[in-house]
Amino acid sequence: MNILVINGSPRTLGSCDRLVSSLLQTFTKEDGIKILKPFEMNITPCNACGYCKAADGCSKKDMEDFFAYYGQADVVIVASPVYNYSMPAPMKALFDRFQRYYEAAERGEKPFTRPKTAVLIVTAGCDGRIGFEVIKKQVEGGLQNMNTKLTASALISGTDGRQLNEADYAKVRELARYL
Numbered sequence: 001m002n003i004l005v006i007n008g009s010p011r012t013l014g015s016c017d018r019l020v021s022s023l024l025q026t027f028t029k030e031d032g033i034k035i036l037k038p039f040e041m042n043i044t045p046c047n048a049c050g051y052c053k054a055a056d057g058c059s060k061k062d063m064e065d066f067f068a069y070y071g072q073a074d075v076v077i078v079a080s081p082v083y084n085y086s087m088p089a090p091m092k093a094l095f096d097r098f099q100r101y102y103e104a105a106e107r108g109e110k111p112f113t114r115p116k117t118a119v120l121i122v123t124a125g126c127d128g129r130i131g132f133e134v135i136k137k138q139v140e141g142g143l144q145n146m147n148t149k150l151t152a153s154a155l156i157s158g159t160d161g162r163q164l165n166e167a168d169y170a171k172v173r174e175l176a177r178y179l
């Protein structure tokens, strides 16, 4: 099984990193794992140029490697901190670049022959429930035109005032049941 992780946090060993690592422990050595961090990808934002409305593809070519990994994935794990009730800007830029698949779906095209299931981990420094709902919508909507079904999600809140605990890790590992 090929697992693609999209981790929207800029932090090494932050809460998203630690929770993703815990979830990845539920897979076997035979599974292929690729971890991509939008903060390290220098993603050109969508500027509504209209290319994908008129034809298949995108005028910007900086995400071809990403889409190649995406095409090979069976499972997608998305992790994101809440930043101002949303996902961090580089991750938002990534999801905006999925617009080409919205336009492809409008034309009746079905990209990514390999079906995928996805789960979502959201961390928040405070309560985070509004941000969680926003990010869930963004992820579900962005991936639905990419032959990907978001099957479960978990919010881990209050991270700025405490350490992650075993209940947090257990909640996230539980997501493996939905993949």
Ligand SMILES: Cc1cc2nc3c(=O)[nH]c(=O)nc-3n(C[C@H](O)[C@H](O)[C@H](O)COP(=O)(O)O)c2cc1C
Residues within 6 Å of the ligand: 009, 010, 011, 013, 014, 015, 016, 017, 080, 081, 082, 083, 084, 085, 086, 123, 124, 125, 126, 127, 128, 131, 159, 160
């Ligand atoms: C720019 C910025 C904006 C943030 N906005 C929110 C917010 O709106 N709500 C919230 O609960 N936490 C907010 N936080 C806190 C992060 O969601 C929290 O620290 C998160 O667990 C970080 O995850 P990470 O360690 O994986 O990077 C914000 C943090 C930053 C840096």
